[in-house]
Amino acid sequence: MTPAIFSAALLARRWLTETSIELRLERPKGFDFRPGQYIRLYHEVLERDYSLASGPDDPELRLVVRVFPQGRVSTFLSTVADGTQLSFHGPMGYFVFQASDRTPVFIATGTGVAPFVAMSRAGLKGYICLHGAKDHQGLLYRQDLEKNASRYVPCLTESATPDKSVFAGRVTAYLERLDTGRAYDFHLCGHQDMIHDAFGIIDDRFAESHIHSEVFY
Ligand SMILES: Cc1cc2nc3c(=O)[nH]c(=O)nc-3n(C[C@H](O)[C@H](O)[C@H](O)COP(=O)(O)OP(=O)(O)OC[C@H]3O[C@@H](n4cnc5c(N)ncnc54)[C@H](O)[C@@H]3O)c2cc1C
Missing domain, CATH: 3.40.50.80 (Nucleotide-binding domain of ferredoxin-NADP reductase (FNR) module)
Structure with a gap:
């Protein structure tokens, strides 16, 4: 099934270290995911993948992003104003936990x-x-x-x-x-x-x- 496109407001950003930020996004209605999956975020003509750092039952979505000085999307995310609508595709990916006897x-x-x-x-x-x-x-x-x-x-x-x-x-x-x-x-x-x-x-x-x-x- 093709992942759906969503739009979500940026609720808050905080710097965790000198080079990493946490973004809290509103959780769009109908957006479900499995822990370990990621979203594909759009900025102008660019798209970048970010793993979800929130639990599947959390009321908000959380991303944690390393900010590269020359990084086009990560620097945009480090300055974008609260309340901005961000578009993304998802959920995507197969890095999900599968229980085994190991x-x-x-x-x-x-x-x-x-x-x-x-x-x-x-x-x-x-x-x-x-x-x-x-x-x-x-x-x-x-x-x-x-x-x-x-x-x-x-x-x-x-x-x-x-x-x-x-x-x-x-x-x-x-x-x-x-x-x-x-x-x-x-x-x-x-x-x-x-x-x-x-x-x-x-x-x-x-x-x-x-x-x-x-x-x-
Ligand atoms: C499945 C998947 C999940 C991901 N999840 C996350 C996530 O949760 N959090 C996260 O922070 N990132 C994640 N990434 C990486 C993310 O998608 C971007 O690649 C990253 O944010 C850089 O994008 P950018 O547009 O800022 O940099 P770009 O504009 O693509 O890069 C431009 C410049 O940034 C600098 N740069 C980029 N990468 C490096 C590097 N490794 N070392 C030094 N300089 C560099 C270089 O100067 C480079 O020329 C994920 C990637 C994948 C494939």
Whole structure:
């Protein structure tokens, strides 16, 4: 079935870090989605995809967007006035959670947390979450992800002070240490370099496991 076109007012925007924003949009009547899906947003002749970071029963839609200095749509979204109507197509995508007897592992960096926040807000529990960022401030929606995780591992590459509650290094360095004694369903979302590196490690170390991925940039 072709996804429908919707229009929704921007309700509010806030900066989460120096380079990422959260957008709250009104939820159009009849717009339903599964956690992990995305919308295709239109701006002039451009179209860009953004994963929904809200739960399927939340009254508003939420997006989390990395703002690139030369990025045409992300910079537009970082300055557009509240109340502006935004057009989008959706829902789209197949990065949705499918239960199995393997342990789910979510690996997210940057705004790649969005689909996992939607899954957690939908009530999914018991996953291992490797959450990568430069520093504590970059751990977007940490509480949403940590709340329903069986194990939550913040992986920081530029943590200023020694901190026993975090893993000092990239998510892929933690993946090198993850126990190989069981099969996992890996779900990867974020930058293509992280996903490329993670695929290599998973292929080498976790032969019995499955991989699902969504590349953002
Ligand atoms: C399925 C899917 C879901 C997505 N979900 C999200 C999401 O939830 N949140 C989100 O933030 N993004 C998401 N993206 C990425 C998003 O669709 C855009 O690609 C992104 O916002 C950049 O668009 P732009 O118009 O701002 O940049 P563009 O105008 O397309 O890029 C112009 C310039 O921006 C800069 N730039 C763009 N990408 C990079 C980069 N990786 N590194 C350095 N500079 C760069 C470069 O200078 C580039 O020349 C998703 C992508 C896909 C395919």
